Amino acid sequence: MARLMYLKGDMPYAQGSGAARGEEATDEALYERVAGGDAQAYRTLVDRHAGPQARYARRLLGNADDAQEVVQEAFLRVWREAGRWQAGQARFSTWLYKVVTNLCIDRKRRWRVLFTDAPPEETDDAPGADGQMMAAEQAAALQDCLQELAPRQKTAILLCYFEELSNREAAEIMGLTVEALESLLTRGRQRLRGLLAGRGIDKTDWYNESQETHHHYR
């Protein structure tokens, strides 16, 4: 592999070294090294966070290609803005979630994707002879329902339910109080219930499955 030269006197980084050191370090410690130009520390952060952030962005945008572009932009910022990182101010993961969330929201605004509280449109999907939709159709209907939520409601649900962040961390990412976050969650979940009913998804099935979940806590 040809070595890369930098005419402005940048120090060439060591390839493939320091992996053991990087694996044991916290995100915040790694990011402090990135501020000093440590490319290996940067790559460790990529390995840790790029996949989960791509999955989160895909759920938020509903599109894999857009999600990958968002993550690319996010990690470009990770590298470029490392010099502004102040240790102890915030967790790196929280900051990264905030960057990705804002990039997703900006992308949605740019493409003028509108979310309203209007009732969902009637679909052409007709239930089968026994009244039940096929599993694949149900999965697609679920994804459609999630994408129909208002952006902030969807973001709140994704952060709390899918990413399993605490309410405090989710609120911090969204720049809200916990009370405001809970309001978004409540409205989002109510909206989702209405959308599911409107799609003809059998409510009995979902309820029976949920009983198995919360029985552990009775």
Added chain:
Amino acid sequence: MNRKRLITIIDSYGADAARWPEAERAAALAELSRQPDAEALLAPAGSVDAALTRLKAETADMALPPGFMAGLRSVPVTVRQRRGWIEVPDWLKAWPQLSSLAAAMMLAGFVVGTVLPTEQPTVEIEMGLALYGTSSNSEVGS
């Protein structure tokens, strides 16, 4: 903790107590046990929980395209290339001495070209342009 707060917790976080705020979980469970209509309080939230759980499982695996991670890892290289005053073509990067010579020649050519009163590019500038060639910087993620 009271009934009103319990209902807010259920409406916000669902029927699964594992998802309730940790600081309030025990008190909320105790309050739930005192509610005569506890099942009715949980049922609507439980139906949404099941749908979200199903959706989470369906979207858990996201196959990233080949080269995506490699592109992200190469960001430091790409950014450094763009910051350079003089961009070095890829074919020249393996020759450190020639890289420096090329840079010096291009700079000299620029200086000479701006000083001499001529409408045509000088030989030095032409040589610099020939060595510069086409930028082949790769975009992040490609």
